[in-house]
Amino acid sequence: MRFIITILTMLVSVSALAKPLSYYFEQDVKFDPSIPTPEQVLGYEVGEWHVRHDQLVQYMQILAEKSDRMNFKVIGRTHEQRPLVMLTVTASDKLGQVEQIRKAHLARLNGGASDSSKQPAVVWMGYSVHGNESSGSNASLLVAYYLAAAQGPEIDALLNNTVILLDPSLNPDGLARFANWANSNRGMKLSSDPQTREHIESWPSSRTNHYLFDLNRDWLLLQHPESRARIAQFHQWKPNILTDFHEMGPNSTYFFQPGIPTRKHPITPEENVTLTKAIANYHAKTLDEHNALYFTEESFDDFYYGKGSTYPDVNGGVGILFEQASSRGHLQETINGPLSFPFTIKNQLLTSLSTFQAAIDNRTDLLDYQAKFYNKAVDLAGDEDFKGYVVKGGADQSRMQYFLDLLRQHQINAYMLEEPLKVNGQSFSEQSYYVPLAQPQFRLIKAIFSEQQRFVDNTFYDVSGWTLAHAFNLEFA
Structure with missing residues (x-):
């Protein structure tokens, strides 16, 4: 009997995993009913299935068509010819001026006017460079919906003080491969047993792109079209914050930078670390409020500049790594109890929103730091022998x-x-x-x-x- 009960507890109906928007967002967040929800487009709630890349792109296109806050564009294509897409998001009255805003932002880094009081911070939100770490890209559905449909003073403050570059899938080929694996190996009753086929992906791993290359080691080497398109866009904007959403082993919790203090690149300025710590306080606060376990300044370093979370550090921005314990499917038993896919998505959403708040509150510090980073570069070069x-x-x-x-x-x-x-x-x-x-x-x-x-x-x-x-x-x- 005990064995039967154990088996039954490991089997959860698919419908029990479906979480409405109220699970992800605070109750006081109001949304414009004219903007379609992810469920209205996908046909299922976020987290109920793993979103396919084509579905992700479709939803981003629809949001851009319906909302006057965002533009949609294709910045490149993968080896398998999937589009690399980006949403540019800001206040509706500024969206038509986004090119002037971009040029003014870059001018400040080349000795132009240094007044940061009215300049928006540029925030790049990058999700799931490893395709089988898919909570990030699935969370981007909710982030995009929030940016398009949320109403009230909080979203107004965000849109008026930032330009957000939303990159919903850094690795479309890997994401597509993993969505196919997770969805096709899921049963009508979900099994949380770590040994089930759903949780043990076969070769080739969806972590990588078409040529099985780890794109999170390619930010310097630029060997693949995904990276080349992204770097071109990066230097078109030079973001103040760039986020890099990942997953780690199921038995962990949640990580955000700073990393191990002694393991930062010696060329990274200390002011970068100070800003990273200031931003980290926002993540800690929101995860505490939601009783979510996390850690920081452990396990991960901030060294090699060929990663998404470190390349910004040598380009006047602040790169931030996030690592969520992975359900590696839809539901998995861990040492911390059952870990559901919706739970992993929610944590990635929470820290996306806390990043936005940090960008608003630290806007002038971020802008001034970046301007000084570039405008003092020639002077620093003169100090070399x-x-x-x-x-x-x-x-x-x-x-x-x-x-x-x-x-x-x-x-x-x-x-x-x-x-x-x-x-x-x-x-x-x-x-x-x-x-x-x-x-x-x-x-x-x-x-x-x-x-x-x-x-x-x-x-x-x-x-x-x-x-x-x-x-x-x-x-x-």
Whole structure:
């Protein structure tokens, strides 16, 4: 009898998992009834099934058509030709001026007017770069609905003080693969047994893109169309905050940055850490209010600049990593009790909303920090005991051109030598290139050419560094 009861408790009907909007949002949040809910478009409640990428795109398009607060655009395509989409969201009376706002934002980073009192903060919301960490992309349905339909002083304050770039799926091919796995291996009665097929995805893992590449290690290398499209858009805006929503093992809880204090990149300014901690207080507050377990400043570092949560740190912004314990399907038994897919989605929604509040309250600090980050770059370069790097050209010009193209995508200038040069005993021909430090991307240049091997803490989450010229087998001095 005990065995039968145990089995029955592990089987939950599909309908029991369906959670209405009232489960996700506070009761005092009012919505415009003319804006369709996710359920009205998808045919099921958020979290009842794993959203397919085509459904996600469809809903974002419909919201942009119905709402005067957002624009929809395709910024690129994946290897499998799925669209990489983005919503640009701000107050309705500012949406028509969004290009002027963008240009003014960039002008401040190039010595333009520095008054931040009326300038909106730019917030990039990025979800599920790992396709099988899908609570993020499913939460983006609710975030987009909130931005399009919410009414009242809170949403007005948000829209008037920010431009939000909503990237609902950083890895469409992986997300599509995992939605197919989770949905097709789910029964009419949900099983929370960790050993059921639904919870043990077969090869190839949906974490990766079409070519099984981890896109969260590609922000520097830019080997894939998803990353190249994203970096181009990143530098079109240079966001003040960029969020990176992930999942981790089912038996964990919830993580948000800062990471382990001793494991940040030495080039990242301390003011970045201060701002990250200030923003973290908002996440802690909202999760406390909802009795959700979490941790911070443990397990994860903030080092390698080729990740979504760290690339902003070397570009004048604040990158924030979120990690939610994964249900890896619809429902899974864990050491903390049953973990449902809707619960994981709700936590990602909560910290999305807390990010918005943090952006409003810290808007001028974020804007001033970014302006100083870029406008002081040339002065900092002048404090170095060398002027730049020389990269040796040779017979393989295609290799050099690929390297230079990568630098250009990161907004780094390089110049061909006008005459042969000798540096530290090395000879460089006219086919070599000079990368001066005195340019806005000073810190990124230092990072990608760095050969530093010892740090305050020599333990790393995974990748410690990546000397880009070595990756191309190019000599430099």
